[in-house]
Amino acid sequence: MKGLSGKVALVAGATRGAGRGIAVELGAAGATVYITGRTTRSRRSEYNRPETIEETAELVTQAGGHGIAVQTDHLDPGQVRVLTDRIESEQGRLDILVNDIWGGENLVQWNVPLWEHSLEGxxxxxxxxxxTHLITSHYALPLLIRSKNGLVIEVTDGTAEYNDSNYRLSMFYDLAKTSVIRIARSLAQELAPHGCTAVAVTPGWMRSELMLDHFGVKEENWTDALAKEPHFVISETPRFVGRAVAALAKDPSVHRWNGRSVSSGQLAQEYDFCDLDGSKPDCWRYIVEVQQAGKPADPSGYR
Structure with missing residues (x-):
């Protein structure tokens, strides 16, 4: 059902991964979706990956929405200002802002203490x-608060509950992902008087393009990766978190989530949606109760 027909969304950082999955699912619900990122068919970012914002826009349109690709470096305030001015000029509104900008995979040094980690990186x-999230919100929120029930999604890695209890194996990574949760909590306070909502959302162990390449598999044969990492059995597609965000965007009572930190698995239970294979992976509960508990990989009761 086209529950988001007439709605306008900006998915910042939608070249690949969670951003792409979210953009496609918002499109499937009928939204007009602006897709931003640094990699286009004519120019690649420092990632040097093949995925492009044009591809994401085409997938959004194929899903039933209207995808619009706009190359944007979200560290450049001038470019973000031009982007939001364009959305205002072309659409006159913004209903959904998804801050999924990341780009730090190649900079993380896992299990390296602060004093040995590259300071520059x-x-x-x-x-x-x-x-990037702060710059984007600074320019996009004046347009979003004009729409009653505007929604901001801050995409991160890990729920507040999990991240508060676990060191994420890198000082910089830990700060990055916990800070995004705090951004959502703070935005919730600032947006509430305007009838708008901010929520921090995390996918589980996601079968992104980068993760599949890491294991040397494709989505079609992803289970082959279990030979290297059995706990990858709890993984999910990027479309799963996309369906989580779409469910929030379609919920007329979404303000009940204001300021909260939730996972795709938790929202699947709440809104009764499934991943592409019909399962409902509850990754963060699995990680604590099975993987960190030293139990053999077994998704029974977690999918």
Whole structure:
């Protein structure tokens, strides 16, 4: 059902991964979706990956929405201002803002203490993970608050409950992902008087393009990766978190989630949606109760 027909969304950082999955599912619900990122068919970012914002826009349109690709570096305030001015000029409204900008995978040094970690790489990671979200919200929120029930989604890694109890194996990564949760909580306070909502949303162990490449598999044969990492059995597609965000966007009572931190698995239970294979992976509960508990990989009761 086209529950978001007539709605306008900006998915910032939608070249691949969660951003792409979210954009496609918002499109499937009928939304007009602006897709931003740095990689286009004519120019690649520092990632040097093949995925492009044009591809994402085409997938959104194929799903039933209207995808519009706009190359944007979200660390550049001028480019973000031009982007939001364009949305206002072309649409006159913004109903949904998804801050999914990241770009720090190649900068993380896992299990390396602060004093040995690349300072340059760590500080850039924080800029990519935090400054981009703040810059984008600064320019996009004046347009969003004109729409009653406007929704901001801050995409992160890990729920507040999990991240508060676990060190994420890198000082800079830990700060990056917990800070995004705090951004959502703070925005919730600032947006509430305007009838708008901010929620931090995390996918589980996601079968992104980068993760599939890491294991040397494709989506079609992803289970082959279980030979290397049995707990990958709890993984999910990027469309799963996309369906979580679409469910929030379609909920007329979404304000009940204001300021909260939730996972795709939790929202699947609440809104009764499934991943592409019909399952409902509850990754963060699995990680604590099975993987960290030292039990053999077994998704029974978690999918």
């Amino acid at each position: 760590g500080l850039r990671m924080l800029r990519l993970a935090i400054d």
